[in-house]
Amino acid sequence: MKTLYDKIWDAHIVHAESGKPALLYVDLHLIHEVTTPQAFDGLREKNRKVRRPDLTIGTLDHSIPTKNIFGKITDEFAAKQIEVFRKHCNKNNIKFFDIGADHQGIVHVFAPEMGLSQPGMTIVCGDSHTSTHGAFGALAFGIGTSEVEQVLATQCLQQTKSKNLLIRIGGKLGFGVTAKDLILHIIGIIGTDGANGFVIEYSGEAIENLTMEARMTVCNMSIEAGARAGLIAPDETTFEYLKEKFYAPKGENWENAMEYWKTLPSEKDAKFDKTIEINANEIAPYVSWGTTPAMVAPVDGNVPELSVAKIDGQSYERALNYMNLQPSQKIEEIEINRAFIGSCTNSRIEDLRIAAQIVKGYKVNSKVSAMVVPGSQTVKKQAESEGLAKIFTDAGFEWRESGCSMCVAMNGDFLLSGERCASTSNRNFEGRQGRGGQTHLASPATVAAAAICGHFTDVRDWKFKDNGLWFLVFGL
Amino acid sequence: MQAFKKHTGKTAAIFQPNIDTDQILPKQFLKRITKNGYGNFLFFDWRFDEQGNEKPDFVLNQPRFRDASILLAGKNFGSGSSREHAPWSLADFGFRVVIAPSFGEIFYNNCFKIGLLPIILEENLVAELVEKTEKIENYLLTVDLEKLLIFNEKNFSVRFATDEFRRECLLNGWDDIGLILKFEDKISEFELKRPLWTFFLNENKEQ
Numbered sequence: 001m002k003t004l005y006d007k008i009w010d011a012h013i014v015h016a017e018s019g020k021p022a023l024l025y026v027d028l029h030l031i032h033e034v035t036t037p038q039a040f041d042g043l044r045e046k047n048r049k050v051r052r053p054d055l056t057i058g059t060l061d062h063s064i065p066t067k068n069i070f071g072k073i074t075d076e077f078a079a080k081q082i083e084v085f086r087k088h089c090n091k092n093n094i095k096f097f098d099i100g101a102d103h104q105g106i107v108h109v110f111a112p113e114m115g116l117s118q119p120g121m122t123i124v125c126g127d128s129h130t131s132t133h134g135a136f137g138a139l140a141f142g143i144g145t146s147e148v149e150q151v152l153a154t155q156c157l158q159q160t161k162s163k164n165l166l167i168r169i170g171g172k173l174g175f176g177v178t179a180k181d182l183i184l185h186i187i188g189i190i191g192t193d194g195a196n197g198f199v200i201e202y203s204g205e206a207i208e209n210l211t212m213e214a215r216m217t218v219c220n221m222s223i224e225a226g227a228r229a230g231l232i233a234p235d236e237t238t239f240e241y242l243k244e245k246f247y248a249p250k251g252e253n254w255e256n257a258m259e260y261w262k263t264l265p266s267e268k269d270a271k272f273d274k275t276i277e278i279n280a281n282e283i284a285p286y287v288s289w290g291t292t293p294a295m296v297a298p299v300d301g302n303v304p305e306l307s308v309a310k311i312d313g314q315s316y317e318r319a320l321n322y323m324n325l326q327p328s329q330k331i332e333e334i335e336i337n338r339a340f341i342g343s344c345t346n347s348r349i350e351d352l353r354i355a356a357q358i359v360k361g362y363k364v365n366s367k368v369s370a371m372v373v374p375g376s377q378t379v380k381k382q383a384e385s386e387g388l389a390k391i392f393t394d395a396g397f398e399w400r401e402s403g404c405s406m407c408v409a410m411n412g413d414f415l416l417s418g419e420r421c422a423s424t425s426n427r428n429f430e431g432r433q434g435r436g437g438q439t440h441l442a443s444p445a446t447v448a449a450a451a452i453c454g455h456f457t458d459v460r461d462w463k464f465k466d467n468g469l470w471f472l473v474f475g476l
Numbered sequence: 477m478q479a480f481k482k483h484t485g486k487t488a489a490i491f492q493p494n495i496d497t498d499q500i501l502p503k504q505f506l507k508r509i510t511k512n513g514y515g516n517f518l519f520f521d522w523r524f525d526e527q528g529n530e531k532p533d534f535v536l537n538q539p540r541f542r543d544a545s546i547l548l549a550g551k552n553f554g555s556g557s558s559r560e561h562a563p564w565s566l567a568d569f570g571f572r573v574v575i576a577p578s579f580g581e582i583f584y585n586n587c588f589k590i591g592l593l594p595i596i597l598e599e600n601l602v603a604e605l606v607e608k609t610e611k612i613e614n615y616l617l618t619v620d621l622e623k624l625l626i627f628n629e630k631n632f633s634v635r636f637a638t639d640e641f642r643r644e645c646l647l648n649g650w651d652d653i654g655l656i657l658k659f660e661d662k663i664s665e666f667e668l669k670r671p672l673w674t675f676f677l678n679e680n681k682e683q
């Protein structure tokens with residue numbers, strides 16, 4: 001009996017021979033400026049064409065500035081990379097969203113919001129967080145530049161099938177606990193290589209109750225546990241989200257697509273190579289204390305002692321030293337001076353709504369410099385029309401243009417050495433947000449609260465000044 | 477792609493777990509549009525201080541390891557980002573082989589695509605090689621992909637396993653796009669069977 005992953009896999013085999021990787025068809029190829037220039041060069045050198053420009057779509061997100069976006073780009077390398085990307089897309093007849101364009105945004109934000117990510121599809125991109133699109137029940141994963149070239153030339157990839165891992169999350173997330181906390185909790189348990197060789201399917205009551213945007217947050221960080229991809233079975237929540245989206249099927253096509261999509265979920269007796277059970281009731285808001293996304297602690301807890309940290313001594317010492325923290329230090333006593341709300345993990349409209357509800361009526365702590373970087377121009381406009389942008393700017397947050405910004409910190413937004421940042425992004429590796437910068441991963445709610453207090457605090461105890469709406473904050 | 481059959485070279489060890497691609501090749505060098513010239517940026521923050529001076533303690537700055545071509549690393553090497561710039565920088569620095577107990581999956585795939593051989597070896601064996609690398613001046617290993625053997629002329633020999641198809645590609649230096657294009661008819665046939673509701677993005681190609 002087949003899993004969701006088995007079904008998508010089987011439906012995309014162009015050619016298979018025993019002892020060789022299968023040739024897998026790619027339904028959607030997302031591209032951006034950083035991992036494509038060398039691939040287009042490769043095509044040109046061999047005089048090859050883009051096979052399906054009509055299944056390829058691009059955006060500028062990684063290298064672009066998030067303020068004064070129509071001014072001259074002063075970083076000459078970024079300027080060149082952007083110019084080359086435009087040239088390649090135009091020359092090869094590939095649609096892309098330029099800086100400031102209506103649908104421009106982080107590749108993993110704009111594609112779902114336009115209805116491009118659909119159940120049962122295969123989706124690839126030269127970016128490891130492509131796992132995000134698995135939230136729709138699509139097999140989506142990151143590839144390197146050589147593979148980008150392969151897909152451009154052939155619309156196929158040579159792939160070896162991964163194993164099936166089921167992570168079943170029973171129970172309900174408590175008030176103030178979000179999808180981000182759930183995935184940090186999972187990575188904290190299984191480790192950064194806990195899902196190596198696997199495709200994860202997330203299921204269970206807690207997953208079924210998540211919105212599409214929250215599901216994207218969960219699938220997004222599957223790669224941080226080493227998984228090839230993360231998947232969630234399509235259901236009514238998926239269909240409701242997709243309906244009427246720009247690229248979603250319409251009319252009769254919609255009916256036909258729905259009929260197929262409903263056949264996709266894993267069968268009841270489907271065989272998984274491994275199953276992990278998680279209880280959502282036990283999950284607290286999480287904050288990372290170290291330099292991998294597995295080094296996490298509940299916000300009301302402490303930096304763990306080595307004996308309970310579940311990592312080797314060398315990594316533990318190195319992480320504490322880099323982060324300038326002490327064993328047993330209370331998480332709530334960690335003071336920050338930067339706050340970043342953004343990234344393909346947490347920059348969607350629901351993330352901003354949650355953060356804005358926390359922020360409303362407060363001011364950013366005088367020691368903290370805080371910014372919000374919406375995931376796409378669509379999110380930005382929506383947040384402005386809902387009054388969220390004003391809540392942020394009134395509180396003292398900077399309100400930026402859409403892009404990857406300080407998640408990958410290659411566009412001019414970065415931490416200085418010694419700065420400590422509460423961040424809604426996905427990686428707290430050494431130097432990730434800037435050389436010597438110290439990153440603490442957390443949910444949009446926790447980061448927003450930390451920006452106001454100047455240190456981490458438990459949002460489950462947050463005093464909402466806007467009492468009338470507090471119960472809407474977490475959609476509960 | 478550069479073929480790989482057999483290589484003999486000096487080893488260097490950075491034996492810590494979870495070395496992510498941000499450490500191997502930091503993001504500020506991802507704005508370049510070429511495949512070459514990343515060797516100087518390999519492990520940049522570990523190799524150079526904030527003024528750009530070499531940190532003498534870092535292994536690849538030590539004279540005896542500067543010309544190493546076989547890297548010994550800890551588990552989950554190359555986790556994180558999909559940037560092929562990470563293997564490009566290792567290859568450009570002069571590495572032909574990386575040996576570790578496990579790898580980040582995308583990084584592992586990327587290495588094969590560029591002729592850099594990643595070898596998965598049990599942790600205790602890697603540890604043994606690390607110890608020899610540190611103790612023995614000019615410790616040399618030979619990696620033979622045809623025989624699937626890692627050996628030292630004196631006292632060490634171990635077999636390794638790798639995916640047969642990838643091994644064949646690497647031994648022959650095959651262009652894998654060329655291999656896929658042999659199945660062009662099958663790809664076209666598959667495309668005809670795709671469901672009607674699938675979309676097409678480019679107005680000029682609307683069907």
